[in-house]
Amino acid sequence: MTASMTPHYEPPHDPVGGDARYRTHSDGPVRAVGDDGPGLRTEVRRAALVTVTMTVSGVLLGLLWLWLAPRVPLVSDGKAVYFKNSEGEEAIGADGTFVLLALGFGALTAAVVFCVWRRGGIGLVVGTVVGGLLGSLVAWRLGVWLGPPQDVAAHARAVGKGTVFDAPLQLRAKGALLVWPIAASAVHLGLTGLFGPRDPLPPPPAGF
Numbered sequence: 001m002t003a004s005m006t007p008h009y010e011p012p013h014d015p016v017g018g019d020a021r022y023r024t025h026s027d028g029p030v031r032a033v034g035d036d037g038p039g040l041r042t043e044v045r046r047a048a049l050v051t052v053t054m055t056v057s058g059v060l061l062g063l064l065w066l067w068l069a070p071r072v073p074l075v076s077d078g079k080a081v082y083f084k085n086s087e088g089e090e091a092i093g094a095d096g097t098f099v100l101l102a103l104g105f106g107a108l109t110a111a112v113v114f115c116v117w118r119r120g121g122i123g124l125v126v127g128t129v130v131g132g133l134l135g136s137l138v139a140w141r142l143g144v145w146l147g148p149p150q151d152v153a154a155h156a157r158a159v160g161k162g163t164v165f166d167a168p169l170q171l172r173a174k175g176a177l178l179v180w181p182i183a184a185s186a187v188h189l190g191l192t193g194l195f196g197p198r199d200p201l202p203p204p205p206a207g208f
Helices: 040-068 090-116 122-146 152-159 174-197
Strands: 073-076 081-083 164-166
Touching: 040 090, 040 122, 040 174, 073 152, 081 152, 090 122, 090 174, 122 174, 152 164
Parallel strands: none
Antiparallel strands: 073 081, 073 164
């Protein structure tokens, strides 16, 4: 008698210490399981990091706003303070400058966040919104604090009658504080939707 030379087939088994995300099935292809993205702790840590970074970036926005915002010239006659250019548009120029800078900061910070973490996630969205709002608040208060004195009457007395001086830096449209968080969240969601990783397609049904 001779033994059969046909090898006995045994179904493959998972290797010890192998990647737990993959399992081999006898009736289907290898599938990835357990890849549910970062955990809650990771999401919170990322959101906190983004929030703190964007808040600190508000210092740069405030300095740029102070530097680029047009000055509003005032003059005193010894009794009252007047605009030197009654038809000038400098009074609204500060708001426009802040909005344009906030748009740029929103797009830039969103691009940086996306490049660091391409997968996205609710934590990053929350971080960009909260961080953008806090950064805007920091920029606004810093620009006002470093700008011309807020006490116009005292400033007019200090410079003297007929001397032109700058009005305090003000943000009249407080809605401008929302430009950075809105722009950052919109750009980040758009980049994630266009260039973020795609979920794998489900395997075809058996028999196909």
